[in-house]
Amino acid sequence: MRTLDLLFGRPLATLDERAEQIGPSAGLPIFGLDALSSAAYGPEAALTLLIPLGFMGVRYIVPVSLAIIALLVIVYFSYRQTIEAYPQGGGSYTVATANLGQGPGLLAAAALMIDYILTAAVGISAGVGALVSAVPSLHQHTLALCLGILLLLTVINLRGVRDTGVAFLVPTYLFLGTLLIVIVLGIFHVLVRGGHPIPVVAPPKLPAATTALTWWLMLKVFSSGCTAMTGVEAVSNGVMAFREPTRKNAKTTLTVIIALLIVLLAGIALLCRAYTIGATDPGSAGYDSVLSQLTAAVAGKGIFYYVTIGSILLVLSLSANTAFADFPRLTRAIALHDYLPHVFILRGRRLLYSHGIAALVFFTGALLILFGGVTDRLIPLYAIGAFLAFTLSQAGMVVHWYKEGNAIGRMIVNGVGSFATGLTLLVVLVAKFLDGAWITVILIPALIMIMSMVHRHYERTARETACPDPLRLQGLRPPRVIIPMDRWNRISEKGLRFAMAMSPEVQAVHVDCGDEENSICQVWEDFVMKPVRAAGLPEPELVTIKSPYRFFIQPIVEHVLAEQKKLGDRQIAVLVPELVVRHWYENLLHNQRANLLKLMLLVKGNEKVVVINIPWYLHK
């Protein structure tokens, strides 16, 4: 227990719950890290697709970024309303389920689960990928580094939400601070120089154009850029984690996150255009990330450059943390509706849904191992989940306001949000289908099917075990007790005493394998029957079963089932003596007949057959 405490903190009582909640300044790193860090790869992803347009391509980043920012503003207002309406946590799953029904709810649930797992995997591997490009000698340890960070995140998160906030505060604010300095300084230079700033370190020359602009290309650029929007829904999912006044704190946090993201996206786009900075081929040797070029152009390659790049690396790899904060809450919400195993509802030592964290770690680890820690290819997949969830959530809000009545204005805000994100979803789906979006299109129905099966199981269980009536007391008779018995010793004596104390009908069963000496049969009359008769108690019966093939378990199970048939509605209790040894390895010295017998009785038995373990402690 001591080691557990040290690693994960002391257990928290249910009453401590309030104290575990947070305000906006701690909420920003926890719920904003994913959204903000996507500024590091969203614009880059868009610019990479613009490389073939050469010098001209860089110009298009401004309108594309404006389109994304417009979408972001729409989504922002939409989610403000969600927080207002669902202070218990209005994730897309909750909103879609409550307003659109179970089908759309499950669709949102599946999309979000996939999305969180991808967020964790891509976040970690993107961070490690950046680190590895900066320090090439670490390249061979990519997977180990990824798994190491996953482990670190797991330990940090198992300590509980508040501690997590503290651990992520510094990197997040460092990332924001340095990038904002770059943007402000850059824009100052641009203004001073009348729109033509002189870079401190010149960015690499852009290649010549090899293709012309098409609508199809612009759609793909926009789709890639949209990855900058992932993570925006985090706050509305986690409203519950905020301290009172809950809604206000959550909305403030959301506002700050979106405002900062807009500043980052707009700043990066404008400076890229002013300094003529484009993406470089991520596969080639001369690769230099957009933010690295930008920082070098604005501030030179001094200490400030390395601090900035360092904080980007750190934040990227920690962005996975948003998934740790929200995935367990999501699985809990789904499990509360009986669509996922109930273990996701249980809270662990530190008031966290530890099983949700375990599941996230398992799938993320599996993805990382499967792809050897290089999950760049997964980036296109994961805008789909996000936009599917956006669309469903906002469509749900439209219905919500409709039901409330008198809220035309709010209906319009969410309707516009739903329409815009739905359109974007279609664009992303079409533009990225062959790049990997098809995987998500297969996975989501599969997940929905599994969740439906889980639900059917729980429903059936509830139906079968429901007991609307009070305790029935007719026909209460002690069970017939059956004891398998090899020879006479203290263990069989203890069993027999217990059996006779609980029921007047006791049957000892002896399996005769043909090579037995000292069997119970030889002493039964003297050691059992005589004292029983003398005491005038109900007499136990001894049954011998021949077993020519030396099987032991099977004849007993068959005998029990045959007796049960004869007795009809009566219960049969099979008494199984069990040796309990002091050290696990001593189990090797005793055949595991007792456990095997219990297992077989459970598998082949029925409601009427009950197993009683009589433990016998050796060497105590």
Next chain:
Amino acid sequence: MRTLDLLFGRPLATLDERAEQIGPSAGLPIFGLDALSSAAYGPEAALTLLIPLGFMGVRYIVPVSLAIIALLVIVYFSYRQTIEAYPQGGGSYTVATANLGQGPGLLAAAALMIDYILTAAVGISAGVGALVSAVPSLHQHTLALCLGILLLLTVINLRGVRDTGVAFLVPTYLFLGTLLIVIVLGIFHVLVRGGHPIPVVAPPKLPAATTALTWWLMLKVFSSGCTAMTGVEAVSNGVMAFREPTRKNAKTTLTVIIALLIVLLAGIALLCRAYTIGATDPGSAGYDSVLSQLTAAVAGKGIFYYVTIGSILLVLSLSANTAFADFPRLTRAIALHDYLPHVFILRGRRLLYSHGIAALVFFTGALLILFGGVTDRLIPLYAIGAFLAFTLSQAGMVVHWYKEGNAIGRMIVNGVGSFATGLTLLVVLVAKFLDGAWITVILIPALIMIMSMVHRHYERTARETACPDPLRLQGLRPPRVIIPMDRWNRISEKGLRFAMAMSPEVQAVHVDCGDEENSICQVWEDFVMKPVRAAGLPEPELVTIKSPYRFFIQPIVEHVLAEQKKLGDRQIAVLVPELVVRHWYENLLHNQRANLLKLMLLVKGNEKVVVINIPWYLHK
């Protein structure tokens, strides 16, 4: 079951036992394969050490072989007497235990166990090694081939002894037939040519001498040659497997095996000298085994050559089978004395001690995997076990005849045997100590220690559970029954009914984790107490335990132990309802509280705490 039958044969009843026993012609392959196949590596091992003596070295193989044959004859007469005296199977372990006491018996047991495992590993890998030298393209699959042969042997042996005899008859007789033809033909040529035969295919030239003969070298040569004697004890261990008249059949088999082995050893030695055939360096490219050179020299490299080499390869790899025939019998004998786990006594479907076979396969497989299928280095180790067992067994026989009285002649035969093999043991130990014999010297005491610990455990268990008195009937009272109860459903109703049927004292325990709705407490009065009072039955009690840390198992276990303390000598029965699902994966949907609770009660509980499983079958 069908698949098992096909692989391992139908189960055999205990009464079928007689029919499973064998005569000399089937006994020869089963018990003689190991002894006879060692003719293929014993002389070669001796000749390899003689390489540095060059041309002169080959001359010394004749006196060395004669010394080994003399030893073999002594051992033969010794073991004849053992078979006579121990028709139930007179392995070294039995004889040493019966006559010298447990200490020497365990020493023999440890030596033999190591020996059998080495026999299996070395036999398989020597066979595969030879095959691989003949077909070099198979070299990369060495380990896979070894494990494949191990699997094959396992399946064959699990079918039972008689079937095994048939499977090994052909290769053994082919091996004997071809080698005897080579020897007879060779000696005919020698006689015709007046001692200077002309080889059909000339053997490779012997290298020039690089060293002179020393006593130390001769001791090492003799020690290596002695590996030819391993496997001789097999018949006396397995007397029981022979059909009536048991002793006569066993002795006939032993006589035939020893006679054939002598012919092989003598023939090989004489022909090597006559044809001037020496060993070649096993590591070098031009390696050609002694038997291969000999066959080629006598009969040329035609079809007969390949048949001969093929049968040698086959018999070498199958020689491991002697271990399969005897190891399980040995472990059974040791287990009958409580020095090994009792599972080794149980007989499986086909009247075999399947656990012994499993243990042999496990250790052999482990050795093969550890050494990558190349166990040539283990050859020096394994004469030690054999000679240690020889010595102890024959020393035991001396004591046996002494106790019988009137058997001076027999005492002398076994005394000579014991002295000769004891001396050889010392020689082998000294000559091979640094080559690896030290491993055996460490392993044997370790094994003896483990066996002693096993024995102590069984002794203590027997002492603790022994019950020399008849059933005591005073103080028979129904136990107090405790049922953990969450909410009211059919499962809790069933449990409560069972509890009330077996005892008037029932206590329902509810763990309150602070976030419970629909708990049992809300319906207890209406659904339980009212009907019970109406029926005038003893009233069950409801106890609520607060659990602020949301632990569930721990509070129940603590409560049970506290109650038990209060009750003193009374039994407490904890009733644990258990969901039985139809498919294993459905277990994922139900938390494993029931199993965990049972485990904790077993671990933390005591003799007075009994667990009752009430199964509830879902979807039946």
